[in-house]
Structures are given as structure tokens and as C-alpha cells.
Amino acid sequence: KILIPLGKSMHFIYLVSCCLLPTWVRFAPTAGYSLGSCVAHGSLNYTNRLKVLCYSEQLRLVPSNIPPNVTVLDISDNLISRIQLENFRNLSNLRVLNVSRNLISRVAEGAFKHLVNLQELNMARNKLSVLSENIFEGLGNLTVLQLGDNNIKSVESTAFRFLLSIRFVNLTTNELQHLNKVRPILKFPHLQQLHVGNNSLFTFQTEDLSDFPLALKVLDLSWNPLTKLNVTTDILPKLESLDLSYSGTNGSEEWYIRDGFLLRDVKKLSLNGTNISEEVLFSVLQCLNSSLEVLTMSNLKHLKVKAFLNVTCQMLPLLRVFNLQGNSLGSLGDGLKPCSLLRDLDLSRNKLVQVADFVFKNMSQLHALNLSYNQLNAVPVAVRIITSLETLDLSYNSISELKSSDFAKMTMLKELYLVNNLIRDINGSAFQDLINLRSLRLGKNHIWMITYPMFLSLRKLVVLDLKSNQLSSLKNGTFQNLNSLKSLNLVDNQISEIEEGAFQGLLNLTTLLLGSNKITGDILRTGTVFSGMPALRELQLFDNFISYESTAKLKSPPFSLLKSLKTLSLNSQGHEGLLNLPSNFLEGLDSLIELHAGRLNINFLHPQTFSYTPKLSFLDISRNAIGNLTPQLFQPIPNLTEFILTQGRLQTLDFLIHANLTQVKILRAKGNELTVITESLIRSLPSVKYVDLRENSFSCDCDNSWFLKWALHDTYAQVIYMNTYFCKYPPNLRGMKLIDLKMDSCSVDLEFICFISSTTLVALTLLASFFYRFLRWQVVYAYYLFLAFLYDNRKKRRRPVLQYQYDAFVSYNTHDELWVLRELLPNLEQVQGWRLCLHHRDFEAGKPIIDNIVDSIYNSRKTICLISRHYLESEWCSREIQVASFRLFDEQKDVLILVFLEDIPACQLSPYHRMRKLVKKRTYLKWPGHREETRMFWHKLNIALQTRGEADEENPLLSGLDTQD
Incomplete structure (x- = not known):
């Protein structure tokens, strides 16, 4: 027998507690x-x-x-x-x-x-x-x-x-009346920009602001009613930009700059809408004549701008940028002649009707000229003289015709804007000298046809914008000389015919915009309509009239030659929509990454549709009532990262579970009829980061409990605008926010279950160990007693009269076996004729010992226990008396006879509580110490073996026997 020391037992319990602790402590979710x-x-x-x-x-x-x-x-x-x-x-x-x-x-x-x-x-x-x-x-x-x-x-x-x-500090549009309110912030050495425009500042005096130089580079005092502006101290040595726009009080102001040196670094001055007199204006400009390079004087409606243009340019020899927009000049004479060093001149929004032919004659360094938003009906002759010009903006005028001489000798021009004029026909020779032109914007005109060789000399053109015109057809070879063109915008025309070879020669074109035209499926039927553009990366065909009668394969797929195309927009086709998408419609688009196919009125997609686009990463099929989406449809595009399925009347997204879309990061399924989002669906999208499921018909029950928990606690993916998800089912919860639903009754608390299970397991282990160590045989004994009880009840039903095999079972220790053989057997079996059961003689070989004990005791009328010190120390003897004691308790008959073979003090019986209990309640026999008393002993034992009746009916012959106290 192994005994566990107390210290080790406590150590074992400590280890068990440590193992239990992680399952017992319930951590809060992330x-x-x-x-x-x-x-x-x-x-x-x-x-x-x-x-x-x-x-x-x-x-x-x-x-x-x-x-x-x-x-x-x-x-x-x-x-x-x-x-x-x-x-x-x-x-x-x-x-x-x-x-x-x-x-x-x-x-x-x-x-x-x-x-x-x-x-x-x-x-x-x-x-x-x-x-x-x-x-x-x-x-x-x-x-x-x-x-x-x-x-x-x-x-x-x-x-x-x-x-x-x-x-940087911006205090614009407040109600400050004095700059001393912000004086403390001026002291900081890193402050470079201060904006205090549109307040109620009446004075600006440098002597009141600071006693030492400031680090300011930009100062905005615009939109203030400045009546007094005094720059008398050198606190703005680093100031580069000063904005005094819309300031002053129309003649009553006192603006004084003591010395131009005090503003020696000011390069930019804004006087837009300034409400000051010409005298004050000239005094300010005079003080800045040694440094000013950028001057904006827009919207000077109360001043006669024409009158001082000449003086301004003479006064500012370093002026490079001059903005005069919004001054309603009407016409332009020779007032700008002294501005010979200008690089950028803005004369937009001046209601110009005519410009003097030689107004720009001396501007040999002018690079940008803006004449937009005027009333010019032809390209001014004065423009032709500016050979240095790189950017010319004539947008939003009334120009109706371009002549061959309009841009003559403008070989340096790179950007030409003619947007929103009245141009209908273009003479190809109009652009013949623009050999360095990079960008040509002709949108929002009335151009109805492009004739060859309109763009013959524009070999360096990169961007051509012809949107919102009246083009109806594209002829063969229209763009064949534009070898450098990268972007061609033909959106919002009336193109219904594209001849084969129309795009021939566009070897470097990367973006072709053909949206909002009248292109039909017949135009695309040849399969070569997009030939000549090997580098095309983006093609937009939205809002046209392309449609197909079935999903059957096309003989000539329209995009088979566009091997480099990465973005294709087909969304929003007119009339009844695309209706059907041919199964090989996308054939040839091996490099396609982005497909916009929303609002096409299609209700079926062939399983082979995307088999031609293995690199597809963005797919939009929103606003289509596609009823049967299968996993096989999306399996050819495993690189998909953004999937848009909004407003598609979808009732489930379970088709994604086996679609192998493990790279999807953004899933948008807004405006469908989804009721339940399952765990298996989310698990099938391990990379998803953003999920948008707004405007769906969520069922607020336990089916969505996992989704709700995941949406609130997952640290990788985000369900956006979760607080706008509302319940539609069941009816009693309609209108309630999904996020407010209590799911306590739905969730299985695995942590708590694990805690209970592990606690129970450990407790049972401890109890089993305890019983095995201290009560092992009692348990075995109880088990067999139970079997005996069942057996006894069964026997009672079958045999009313019990038949015993033995008269008595003798329970003894092997040390007392010699006394049994010499004394007990001769007297009881040979002399008195009793049939005894002895374990060494009558136990069945091969049968478990405990089974032999139980069977022998229950097959005997009585059990004789021969008690000695060795008997008390024997484990098997203890089992035998336990079984006999239970039979005594169960049958309530006198079936147990105790015989002490030697004197045993009560103190030695104390550890054996079961034996002491029996001795205290029952009479017993004791082997006499003298030979002459043995006859009486055998006589009493014989009488005890003959006793019948209940256990409490003591045999009178035994009533005088000794008892143990």
C-alpha cells in the first residue's frame, strides 16, 4: 500500500487549481x-x-x-x-x-x-x-x-x-475686434502662417503686436474693415505673402508703410476687391516694388483698373504673375505693354469682347494666358504673337470657328483649352504648328465630325478631350497620327458607328472613354473594333445600348485583342439593359483587374463567364436581379479583393461559402433581402476587412447571434455602419436595431461549460483517489451487496423456500487454520454432523476471491467468524465479515456467530470500528482457556447453529455469554 504524504497531496491540489484557473477566469472580449x-x-x-x-x-x-x-x-x-x-x-x-x-x-x-x-x-x-x-x-x-x-x-x-x-493658425470669420487678442501666439518661434480674415479688425499696427521680429511668412487680413494699417516697426522681416483682399472703407482708410524695407521679403500681395482709393493702392505697391512677384487684383469694381494697369507694371519691375480676373474690362488696349516680364496672366471673367492686336507684343516671357469666361467670338490675333506661350485657356467663350492661322507659330504651346465654346467644324490645319502640344481640351462644343487629317501634326499629344460634343461616328484612321496619345475622352457624344480601324495607330493609348454614347452590340460583333490599341488599360462603355439575346458564345468576342486591359466599365446600358452576358464576352481579357457590370438588367451569369479573367480583383454586379449565383461562377477568380453585390434582391450569400474567394477584403451587399449571415459564410472569407450590409431584411433571432457577436468583437474585419442595421423579422421586433438585440439566451458559454466540466472532472478524480485510498473495499463491498440484493430479490420471487448448500461458512485467518482442522471440523462435522464451508477446501478454483466469499456466505445458513489478532489484521477477513454483516442487516436473521479464539482488549478493537460495533451489539462465544470447559463451548456453538427466527430473537442458551464493552 502506497500512502501519499500530506505535502504532496496539497501540491497536487495546487496543480489542479492552477489548471482550472484559466477556464474559470472569464476574460472580457477585445x-x-x-x-x-x-x-x-x-x-x-x-x-x-x-x-x-x-x-x-x-x-x-x-x-x-x-x-x-x-x-x-x-x-x-x-x-x-x-x-x-x-x-x-x-x-x-x-x-x-x-x-x-x-x-x-x-x-x-x-x-x-x-x-x-x-x-x-x-x-x-x-x-x-x-x-x-x-x-x-x-x-x-x-x-x-x-x-x-x-x-x-x-x-x-x-x-x-x-x-x-x-x-499655422486660422481664425478667419470670427468676431475678433483687436489683434491684441492673438498677440500671445505671435511670440512662438515656429508660427509661420496667421489667418485672421473676415473679423471685425479696424486697425493693424505693427508697434502694438510685438517688440521683436516674428517668424511669420503668411499673413491674411482680408475681409476686414481696416481703417488704419501702419507698418512702422521691423517685426515682419520674413513675411512673404500678405492678403488685404476686400479690406478698407472706400476712401476713409489710413494705410501707411513707413519704409518698403519693413516688408522686404513680400513676394505675393492679394488686393482682390479691396475697397481703397487709388492713392492708397499706389502707395502700397510703391513700397513693395523691390520684391513683389505675384499680384492679384480681381473684382476691383469701384476702381478704374484700365487707368492704372500701365502704372502698375511700371511700378513693379519684378512682377511675374498678374491676376486681373473679374474686373469687367470689356476690351483690352495697350495698358499691359509695360508688363514685359510677366510669366502668368489671368484675364478671365472680364467680359472681354475684343483684345488689341499688339497688347501682348512685349510679353516675350509669358507662359500662361487665361482668357476664359469672356465673350470672345474668335481666337484673338494678339495671341498669335506670344511665341513663348505654353498654356492658353479660351474656355467658356463664344468661339465658333478655328482658323488655320489662329495658333500659327505657337510651337511652344503645351496645353490648349477650348472647352464650352460654339465650335462645330475643325479645320485640320488649325493645329498644324502645335508640334509640342500635350493636352487639347475641346469638350462641350458642337463638333459633329472629325475628318482626316485633323490631328496630323499633334504627334506629341498625350490628352485629347472631346466629351459632350455631337460626334456620331468614328471613321477609319481618325486618330492614326496620335502615336503619343494616352487618354482619349469621347464621353457624352452620339457615337453609333465605329468603323474598323478607327483607333488604328493609338499605340500608347491607355485610357479610352466611350461612355454615354449610342454604341450597340452590333458595333462590337466583328471583334476587331478595338484593334490598334495594344497598350489600352482602361475602357469605359457605360451608358450605351449594348444588349444580347442570350448567353450563347459569340463568334468574335469584342475584347479579344485587348490583352493589356485592366479596367472595363459596362454598367448602366440603355433601353432594357444588356439582358444577357454571352459566356465568352470577356474572352481575351487575361489582364483584367477591374470590372464594372452594375445595372445591366441581367438575371443569369453563365458559369464560364469569368473563366477568361483570372486576375480579376474588383467586381461590381450590383443592381442586377441575378437569381442563381453559384460557387462555380466565382471559382476562376480567386484573386478577387472587392466584391459589390448591392441591390440585387439576394436572399442569401451562401453561394460564397464554396466559391474560394479567400482574398476578398471588401464585401458590399447593401440593399438586398438578406435575413441571416451564417458563420460558415464569414469563415469562407478569411481576408475580409470591410462588410457593408445596410438596408437588408435581417431576422432578429438566434440565427444571427454569431454574426452579431463577430461584428461587434472581431478585431480584423469591420461591419461598417452597424448601427443602421434594422430588424424586419419577427414582426414584433420590426424596426429595432440589430445591434440592440440581446443574444444572451442564444449563446453557449463555452468557457463556463469548460469550467464546470473540468471542475467536475477534477472533483471526481479527487473523490475517486480518496475512495480508492481509504474506502476502496467498502465500495467494492457495497457493489456486491447491491448485486446480492438484486440476486436475493430474484431468488425470493423464484424460490419461496431457501435451500442452503452449507450449514455455516467459517471465516478465519490462515494463522488459525490449525485450530480449525484440529478442533472445529472434528466437533462440528464428524461429531454433530454440520456441513461447513472452508475457503481452502470449498472455494471454486479460478473464480474471483470476492465472488467466492459472497457466494459461500449466501449459500450458508450461518457465518462463523473466528476472531483473533491475526484475523483483525487480515484484509480478506475484513471483507468476509463485511459481507456477513450486510447479510445480517439485509435478511434481519440470526446468521452471524462470533467466536473469539483469544482475549482481545477493547483498546485493540478501537481501530476496527465495524468489529467493535458488532461486538457491542451481539453476544459471542469465546474459546475457553481450560480443557474441561470445551464441552460447554461446543454445546453452545451447536445450539447457535440450530437457531432460527429473527436476529433480535436471542437464543436463550446464549443469553449468558460474555459481551465486550
């Missing part, structure tokens, strides 16, 4: 990745890449479930009225925060103190009126502060003291 009204760009697993967008969602409070590792947070365009102290407590990684276009009127002091890494804060277009003392606490790394379009009237003197790294 913060959910479904952010309700917000959309996260990036993964929770990447600290420096997470961007959360919550704009335009009617939010009234700052969302509380923003991931702590977000770096960009946009909650603009909502209904938030206050910033609470705890709103951004856990967002220490935030670098950009946009809370613009809200109703914020109050910010708790210290609300930003945890944003120690914030670099940009946008609070524009709110209702702030006061910048309190500690409003910017903690923003020591902030570089950009946007506070425009508020109601700020008051700024505490220490409000900006935490902004040690600030570079």
Missing part, C-alpha cells in the same frame, strides 16, 4: 471593431495606420468606442454641441482631429490634455465664442490649428501658452 456610425480605414493591429471617419452621421456626442490606437479621427459635419473632459482620454496616439462643422459651443478645460501627439486640430465652423485659459492644455506638439467660422469674441491671455510647436 474592443469591438464595428464602430456604429464610424468607418475605420486600417486595422486595429497596426498602431500607426488607423483612420476613423465618423463625418455626416447626425452624431450628437463624440463616439465612445473609438479604438485607442487611432491616428486620424474625423467627426465633422455632425450635431455635437460640447466636448467633454473624457471624450479623448484614451486617444494618446491621435495625430489629426477634425471636429469641424458641428455645433460646438463649449470645450471642457483639459479635454485635449491627453492628446500629446496631436499635430492637427480642426474646429472650424462651430459656435465657439470664448477660448478659455486651459482649452489647449496638452497640445505641445500641435502644428496646425483651424478655428475659422466660429463666433470667437474673447481669447484668454494664456489660452495659447501650451502651443509651443504651432506653425
Whole structure:
């Protein structure tokens, strides 16, 4: 027998407890990745890449479930009225925060103190009126502060003291009346841009702002009623841009610059709409004549601009960019002649009807000229003289004809804009000198035909825009000389005929836009309509009239020659739609990556449809009532990463389970009839990051419990706009948000079950170990007693009168076997004739010992226990007396005879509680110490063997025997 020491037993229990602890402690799930009204760009697993967008969602409070590792947070365009102290407590990684276009009127002091890494804060277009003392606490790394379009009237003197790294401050459109409110922020050495336009500033005096030079490079004072502007101290030595647009009070202003040296680095000056006198204007320009390079003087409606154009150019010898748009000049004489060094001139929106022929004669360095939004009916002759011109914009005029001489000698021109004119016919010779032209924009005209050789000389042309014209056909060889062309835009014409070879020669064309025309399936039937474009990467055929009667294979697939095509747009075909997609329609598109096939009115896709596009990664088949989508349809496109199935009347997405789309990252199935999203569906899309299932008919029951749990707690994928998912079934929950559904009754708490199971297992193991160590034989004994009980009941039913094989079973220890053979057997069997059962003689060989014991005791009328010290120490003797004791208890008959072969003190009987219990309750016989007393012993034993009746009916002959106390 092995005994486990107490110390080791405790160690065992400790180990069991340690094993149980992980299943008992229930950890809280990871913060959910479904952010309700917000959309996260990036993964929770990447600290420096997470961007959360919550704009335009009617939010009234700052969302509380923003991931702590977000770096960009946009909650603009909502209904938030206050910033609470705890709103951004856990967002220490935030670098950009946009809370613009809200109703914020109050910010708790210290609300930003945890944003120690914030670099940009946008609070524009709110209702702030006061910048309190500690409003910017903690923003020591902030570089950009946007506070425009508020109601700020008051700024505490220490409000900006935490902004040690600030570079850009925008306070435009507030109610500031004095610049001393922002004086503290000017002291910071890194501040480069200050915008205080559209306030109520009446004065700007450098002597009141600072006593030392500032680092400002850009100063915006526009839209202020400045009556006094005094620059008398040298505090702006680095200022490069000064905006005084729409300032002044129409003649009553006092603008004074003591010395031009004080603004020696100002290169850009904006005086748009300035309400000042000509005298003040000239004085300002005179002070900046040594440095000014860019001057904008738009919308000077109250000044006679023509009168001082000549003087302005003479006064500013370094002027390079001159913006005069919106001044209603009407005509242009020789006022710009002195502006010989200009590189960029903007004369748009001036109602120009005519331009003097030699107005630009001296502008030999002019590179860009903007004459758009005027009333010119022909290309001005003055333009032809500018041989240095690289960009010419004549858009939005009334030009109806292009002559061969219009662009003569303009060999340096690279960009020509003629958008939205009245051009109907184009003379091919109009562009003959534009040998370096890169971009030609002819959209929104009335061009009805392109004739050869219109583009003969444009061999370097890269972009040709002919959208929104009246082209009806494309003839063979139309574009054959445009070998460098990369983008051709023919959208929104009336093209119904494309001759074979129309695109011949476009060897470098990468983008062809043919949307919104009248192209039909017959045009594409030859299969060679798109020949001549080996490098084409994008083809748009949306909003045409392509249709097919069946899905049968085409003899000549239309795109078989476009081996390099990567993007194809077929969506929104006119009339009744595409109707059918031929099974080999996409044949030849081995490189296709992106396919737009939405709103085609197709209800079936052949299983071989995508077998020709193995590299497809984007697929849009939205707004099609395709009833039978099978997994086999999508198995040829395992690289699909974005799948759009919106508004397709789909009732299930289970076809995706075996579609092998393991690379899908974005799944959009908005506006269908989905009721249940299964676990197997989500598991089949292991790479999915964004799921959009809005406007579906969700069933709010346990079938969606797994999906709801996954949507809220998965840290990799995001179910966007989860708070807009509503229940449709059952009827009593219709209209309730899916996110509000309680799924406690649906979930099986595996952790708790494991805890209970493991606890029970360990407890049973401990109990089994305990019973095996201390009560093993009692259990065995009880088992056999139970069997005996069943056996006894069965015997009682079958045999009313018991028949015993033996008169007595003798239970003794082997050390007492000699006494049994010499004394017991001769007297009881030979003299008195009793039939005894002895284990060494009568046990059945090969039968288990315990079975022999039980059978022998129950096959004997009595059991004689010969008790000695050796008997008490014997394990098998203990089993025998246990069985006999149970028979005594079970049958309630006098079946047990105790015989003590030697004197045993009560103290030695104490450890043997069962024996002591029997001795205390029953009379027993004791082997006499003297020979003369043996006859009485055998006589009493003989009488005991003859006893019948109940156990409590003591035989009178035994009533005087000894008892143990």
C-alpha cells in the first residue's frame, strides 16, 4: 500500500487549481471593431495606420468606442454641441482631429490634455465664442490649428501658452475686434502662417503686436474693415505673402508703410476687391516694388483698373504673375505693354469682347494666358504673337470657328483649352504648328465630325478631350497620327458607328472613354473594333445600348485583342439593359483587374463567364436581379479583393461559402433581402476587412447571434455602419436595431461549460483517489451487496423456500487454520454432523476471491467468524465479515456467530470500528482457556447453529455469554 504524504497531496491540489484557473477566469472580449456610425480605414493591429471617419452621421456626442490606437479621427459635419473632459482620454496616439462643422459651443478645460501627439486640430465652423485659459492644455506638439467660422469674441491671455510647436493658425470669420487678442501666439518661434480674415479688425499696427521680429511668412487680413494699417516697426522681416483682399472703407482708410524695407521679403500681395482709393493702392505697391512677384487684383469694381494697369507694371519691375480676373474690362488696349516680364496672366471673367492686336507684343516671357469666361467670338490675333506661350485657356467663350492661322507659330504651346465654346467644324490645319502640344481640351462644343487629317501634326499629344460634343461616328484612321496619345475622352457624344480601324495607330493609348454614347452590340460583333490599341488599360462603355439575346458564345468576342486591359466599365446600358452576358464576352481579357457590370438588367451569369479573367480583383454586379449565383461562377477568380453585390434582391450569400474567394477584403451587399449571415459564410472569407450590409431584411433571432457577436468583437474585419442595421423579422421586433438585440439566451458559454466540466472532472478524480485510498473495499463491498440484493430479490420471487448448500461458512485467518482442522471440523462435522464451508477446501478454483466469499456466505445458513489478532489484521477477513454483516442487516436473521479464539482488549478493537460495533451489539462465544470447559463451548456453538427466527430473537442458551464493552 502506497500512502501519499500530506505535502504532496496539497501540491497536487495546487496543480489542479492552477489548471482550472484559466477556464474559470472569464476574460472580457477585445474592443469591438464595428464602430456604429464610424468607418475605420486600417486595422486595429497596426498602431500607426488607423483612420476613423465618423463625418455626416447626425452624431450628437463624440463616439465612445473609438479604438485607442487611432491616428486620424474625423467627426465633422455632425450635431455635437460640447466636448467633454473624457471624450479623448484614451486617444494618446491621435495625430489629426477634425471636429469641424458641428455645433460646438463649449470645450471642457483639459479635454485635449491627453492628446500629446496631436499635430492637427480642426474646429472650424462651430459656435465657439470664448477660448478659455486651459482649452489647449496638452497640445505641445500641435502644428496646425483651424478655428475659422466660429463666433470667437474673447481669447484668454494664456489660452495659447501650451502651443509651443504651432506653425499655422486660422481664425478667419470670427468676431475678433483687436489683434491684441492673438498677440500671445505671435511670440512662438515656429508660427509661420496667421489667418485672421473676415473679423471685425479696424486697425493693424505693427508697434502694438510685438517688440521683436516674428517668424511669420503668411499673413491674411482680408475681409476686414481696416481703417488704419501702419507698418512702422521691423517685426515682419520674413513675411512673404500678405492678403488685404476686400479690406478698407472706400476712401476713409489710413494705410501707411513707413519704409518698403519693413516688408522686404513680400513676394505675393492679394488686393482682390479691396475697397481703397487709388492713392492708397499706389502707395502700397510703391513700397513693395523691390520684391513683389505675384499680384492679384480681381473684382476691383469701384476702381478704374484700365487707368492704372500701365502704372502698375511700371511700378513693379519684378512682377511675374498678374491676376486681373473679374474686373469687367470689356476690351483690352495697350495698358499691359509695360508688363514685359510677366510669366502668368489671368484675364478671365472680364467680359472681354475684343483684345488689341499688339497688347501682348512685349510679353516675350509669358507662359500662361487665361482668357476664359469672356465673350470672345474668335481666337484673338494678339495671341498669335506670344511665341513663348505654353498654356492658353479660351474656355467658356463664344468661339465658333478655328482658323488655320489662329495658333500659327505657337510651337511652344503645351496645353490648349477650348472647352464650352460654339465650335462645330475643325479645320485640320488649325493645329498644324502645335508640334509640342500635350493636352487639347475641346469638350462641350458642337463638333459633329472629325475628318482626316485633323490631328496630323499633334504627334506629341498625350490628352485629347472631346466629351459632350455631337460626334456620331468614328471613321477609319481618325486618330492614326496620335502615336503619343494616352487618354482619349469621347464621353457624352452620339457615337453609333465605329468603323474598323478607327483607333488604328493609338499605340500608347491607355485610357479610352466611350461612355454615354449610342454604341450597340452590333458595333462590337466583328471583334476587331478595338484593334490598334495594344497598350489600352482602361475602357469605359457605360451608358450605351449594348444588349444580347442570350448567353450563347459569340463568334468574335469584342475584347479579344485587348490583352493589356485592366479596367472595363459596362454598367448602366440603355433601353432594357444588356439582358444577357454571352459566356465568352470577356474572352481575351487575361489582364483584367477591374470590372464594372452594375445595372445591366441581367438575371443569369453563365458559369464560364469569368473563366477568361483570372486576375480579376474588383467586381461590381450590383443592381442586377441575378437569381442563381453559384460557387462555380466565382471559382476562376480567386484573386478577387472587392466584391459589390448591392441591390440585387439576394436572399442569401451562401453561394460564397464554396466559391474560394479567400482574398476578398471588401464585401458590399447593401440593399438586398438578406435575413441571416451564417458563420460558415464569414469563415469562407478569411481576408475580409470591410462588410457593408445596410438596408437588408435581417431576422432578429438566434440565427444571427454569431454574426452579431463577430461584428461587434472581431478585431480584423469591420461591419461598417452597424448601427443602421434594422430588424424586419419577427414582426414584433420590426424596426429595432440589430445591434440592440440581446443574444444572451442564444449563446453557449463555452468557457463556463469548460469550467464546470473540468471542475467536475477534477472533483471526481479527487473523490475517486480518496475512495480508492481509504474506502476502496467498502465500495467494492457495497457493489456486491447491491448485486446480492438484486440476486436475493430474484431468488425470493423464484424460490419461496431457501435451500442452503452449507450449514455455516467459517471465516478465519490462515494463522488459525490449525485450530480449525484440529478442533472445529472434528466437533462440528464428524461429531454433530454440520456441513461447513472452508475457503481452502470449498472455494471454486479460478473464480474471483470476492465472488467466492459472497457466494459461500449466501449459500450458508450461518457465518462463523473466528476472531483473533491475526484475523483483525487480515484484509480478506475484513471483507468476509463485511459481507456477513450486510447479510445480517439485509435478511434481519440470526446468521452471524462470533467466536473469539483469544482475549482481545477493547483498546485493540478501537481501530476496527465495524468489529467493535458488532461486538457491542451481539453476544459471542469465546474459546475457553481450560480443557474441561470445551464441552460447554461446543454445546453452545451447536445450539447457535440450530437457531432460527429473527436476529433480535436471542437464543436463550446464549443469553449468558460474555459481551465486550
